[in-house]
Amino acid sequence: MTRRILVTSALPYANGPIHIGHLVEYIQTDIWVRFQKLIGNRCLYICADDTHGTAIMIRAKKENRSEEELIADMSRQHQRDFADFHVEFDHYGSTNSDSNREYCHQIWKALRDADLITERAIDQLYDPEAETFLADRFVRGTCPVSGHKDQPGDNCVCGATYSPTELIDPKSTLSGATPEIRTAVHLFVELEKLRPFLTQWIDNGDALQKETANYLKGYFLAEDKPLKDWDISRPGPYFGFEIPDSPGNYWYVWFDAPIGYIASTAEWCTANGESIDDWWRSESTEIHHFIGKDITYFHTLFWPGMLHTAGFQLPTKVHIHGFLNVGGEKMSKSTGTLIAAETYQKYAEPDLLRYFYATKLTPRVEDLDLGIDEFVDKVNSDLVGKVVNLASRVGKFAKSTGLSPIYPDDGGLFQNAAQAGDAIAAAYESGDFSRAMRLIMELADAANPFVEHAKPWEMKKDADRQDELRDVVTVALNLFRQLAIYLAPVLPSLAQKCDALLGEPITSWQQSKTPLVGTPVEKFKRMMERIQPEDLQKMIDESKANADAEAATENLPTFNDSDAPLKDEPLADEITIDDFVKVDFRVARVLSAEHVPEANKLLKLTLGLGGDETRQVFAGIKAAYQPEKLVGRLVVMVANLKPRKMRFGLSEGMVCASGPGGEDVFLLAVDEGALPGQRVH
Incomplete structure (x- = not known):
């Protein structure tokens, strides 16, 4: 039975470019979506730019342009970078849209009607130099629980959550100033009232990985302490949606950002003549969120509570991944390892990064590590040395021979690979891409000796062995095609090159079950180049130079000169x-x-x-x-x-x-x- 699946990735913040750390999530999601479409499910991939908040307002002011101009420019850059890495969305929207405002109003009314909103004056950190209240992300200091230094204003690497005012020695990331404590009225969602629902949702079903469910129950839903009220508003000045029944206050970015999932789906529905209720209010639709572990709290407590209260469908699964490290260390601008997507593709093919991530991604919440030597060895050995090699070793003869009218005896290689498709599909489905890649490479390891032993380059010299040569070409290219089908969610460009060579687009997982026979073959073209360690070092060197130049620019004084004279x-x-x-x-x-x-x-x-x-x-x-x-x-x-x-x-x-x-x-x-x-x- 065909499944109807709605898939989202966390919305990228419109305050900077996409880098290879961000791409872990979007590549992971895109692989899963492509797999679902390949096996015949109806799968919709929705995303948008997260556009509101103090950071956008501050940056726009610094660059002497409007917030709308800034977020439009960043949206173009983000969508360009995603397209370059073959991440395909069915719709890409913006949280600063009329649709998102509409759904924010709907969900807010539902929270009000459910008596979940309270308001009170609170002490909040204020930057006297930037002249703005500080969102959590714009404060760094020492964790009041563990003592870890340089932690953000709402949570620590130790797992603790707290108020920014509880930080020890806080500093504003906007100006470096020591914040002042000022009083302002804020609105809150009383999460404790949702405890029975949240406990039941976390306990029942498979929406969360086991370790995530245990973490939430042990830390946030422990019986000995109430859930903290969720601070859902920010006082002006603030770039966002003003709360209709609380003038001067604006919805905090973490309120309207996830609602962007619904709003962007609604925009797609309007464009395609479909009903939003079929996607967000129907139990027959699966909803899958892919997120990083740093935003678990928002997507597993706040977001389900909002959806439940407003009558929307709850997530079927929240797929949570770890962070990307480079060379065993946290990514850093100063070392050049915080590599922009735009910089990466100057030196290496995007498909290589897609494959490397796939070999690392599992259903568990684990950090990934990208080591230069491992990256080079893995992509060169697996993709060039095994997969592409299978086609390239017979490709030069294939146009003259074509494929045999009947599939030759290959000792069971094709049939064994066809049977392996079920296990590979199960690995993709569960998010265990690492296992899927291992299974596929085992097939490549089994297929390559067939060509090596047959020695088609020697057959080409013997006029009496041309039929035998055609049989070898037929087997080798069909085994290559099976690999290309199984790798199509990860390597879409390789699938297109396979199509160009053999003349049949890869559109279905089931194509791996039946060999191609009796068809012509186009002239073989090189499908992939080896990557060299020095290419990646150049990438790192350029990233470091860019970061140094950016830091030098950021240290320049700002004068906020008016554009009126000009x-x-x-x-x-x-x-x-x-x-x-x-x-x-x-x-x-x-x-x-x-x-x-x-x-x-x-x-x-x-x-x-x-x-x-x-x-x-x-x-x-x-x-x-x-x-x-x-x-x-x-x-x-x-x-x-x-x-x-x-x-x-x-x-x-x-x-x-x-x-x-x-x-x-x-x-x-x-x-x-x-x-x-x-x-x-």
Whole structure:
């Protein structure tokens, strides 16, 4: 029976680029979705950018653009990076959408109607330099439970959760300032009222991995302590949705972000003529969330509670994965191991990373480690040396021979591989991609000796052995095709290359059960290149250089200059350097300055260019400067401007100033040490 499955990944935050640590989750999810589609299930993969919060507001202000401009730009970058790594969404939306606002209102009303919302004044950390209340993620300090240093404002690596105000020696990550404690009204969800439901949901069914369920029951749902109320609001200024019945307060990003799953599904339904209730209010639909272990708390307590209260379908399964380490260490910008997706693909094929992750991913909540030597050895040995090698060793002969009309005797290789498909499928289904890859490589190990022993390159030289050669080609390419089918969820580009070679698209898992016979074969093209350790080192070196440059930029002072002057007076048309050098800018000293009685705006200046060389200039700066305060000052003048006869006298140049005029005129200053007569370059 065909299953209807809705799949989500955690929504990437729209405050930075996608890196290889993020990609663990999206590649894992994409592999599982592709497998479901390949075996014939109806599977919908939904995602969106998480766009609200203080970080977005601060960054947009720093970059002198609106939050909407920032999140639109990041969405384009995110979707580009995902596409480059063959992560295919059925719909990719944004939490800053009308659809998401609508569902936020629905769920909020349900929480209100269920008497789950309370409000009270609380002490909250406030950054006096950034002039904003600080979200949990923008505070770092020492854990009040374990003493671990440099921990975020809501939870520690030790598993403890706490309020940001409980941190020891807190610091704002926005400015480095020590936060102040200020009082503000917040709204809360009384989670303790949902304890009976949450306990039952965690105890019954297979929604959570065993270790996750035990962790939740032991730490959060222990009978000796009540569940903490969930702080669901933030006071303005805040980029997000204002709470309709609490003006001045905004829904915390962790309220509207998961609701984005529903909102993005609704957008897909509208575009495809389907009902949202079939996907989010039907027991016949499975809902699968893929998330990292750091957001377990939100997806296994808050989110089910919201869904249950508002009458939406609960998750069928929450697939939780660990973090990515590189070389046994936490990813770090300073070491170059926090590698952006955009940087990675300059040096290595995305499919190689997809395969490497697949060899590491299991149903357990375990961290992954990417070691350069292991990465190189594994992808070169498995993919190039075993899988692609099977096709490349007969590919040069295949176009001339085609495939045999009847599948030859191969000693049971094809049949054994076809039977192995069930075990491989079960491994994919359970999320044990590591086991699936081992089983597939065992098939590759069994298939390659067939070609090695047959020696088709020798058959090619013997005219009497061409039928035998065609049989070897037929077996080898069919065994390769089986591997390509089994690897299609992981290596979609290899599946496409197999299609181009053999002329039949890989569209179904069942294709692995039946060999191709009697069809032509296209000219063989190289399918994959070996990766070299020096390529990965270059990747790390570039990442480190990028991080160093970014750090240098971040340390520059910010001035928040207005764009109004540039808008009022846009830049002039471009000129060449030849045009520019025609203007002779010189340093000049104001020798005398006096009012021009007949003029409302002008001062009469005598400018000295050194020695006896002087110029008389009439400047429209009367409203801004007292004449006596200008004497002795160094200014910049245009010295080769054609003299202009005015009714007050001859003006022999122009002084340089900025501003719109009147009192808002500002003479360009010259640093101490400059001399009259020097040219300004």
